Amino acid sequence: GAVVSQHPSRVICKSGTSVKIECRSLDFQATTMFWYRQFPKKSLMLMATSNEGSKATYEQGVEKDKFLINHASLTLSTLTVTSAHPEDSSFYICSLTTGTTRGAFFGQGTRLTVV
């Protein structure tokens, strides 16, 4: 499978500030990566599909101006939570598929706490 590195694993920020989360594919060139949000005891919620060299595709109900996604290279996608508020506190996870299997490979996740 693919190795996906996500950073930081945990971040605490003040309300109104922006936070950037990085997702790197260490051994696979990923044209497509995915960003999920997970609430406690809830399933993974797909936020957006990140496409290398083009705009991300956002799921219904996800504010694209709030959650900025940049997929600048085949190995790096970033999610920036802009003007964060306490309700943005959550666990954010990136993933990719290699194409040889329909399974997805996930990063370690980022626990965002907005105070």
Place this chain on the structure above:
Amino acid sequence: QKEVEQDPGPLSVPEGAIVSLNCTYSNSAFQYFMWYRQYSRKGPELLMYTYSSGNKEDGRFTAQVDKSSKYISLFIRDSQPSDSATYLCAMSSGGSYIPTFGRGTSLIVHP
């Protein structure tokens, strides 16, 4: 009705027990079925991947898919405390690489 239903548990079993985890689904287009293990504060890890109906075995883990009943299972033999985690089922159709996830079942294996 959600596309994928999974009992959140928690499911508590003694060490050495056989664990059965299950999901049901409603979308008959699903052809690819996956199980993930997620430890607390970590990303999910792909455990098993199955295409269409049938069984697949990997060590202590066995995945079963019954498309006629729209029911999938994951069996864990000789369960260990290190198996304590949340197990998520996921599935996708032939035209999509994006899986639909269940909400996960919390498993606790006590010594």
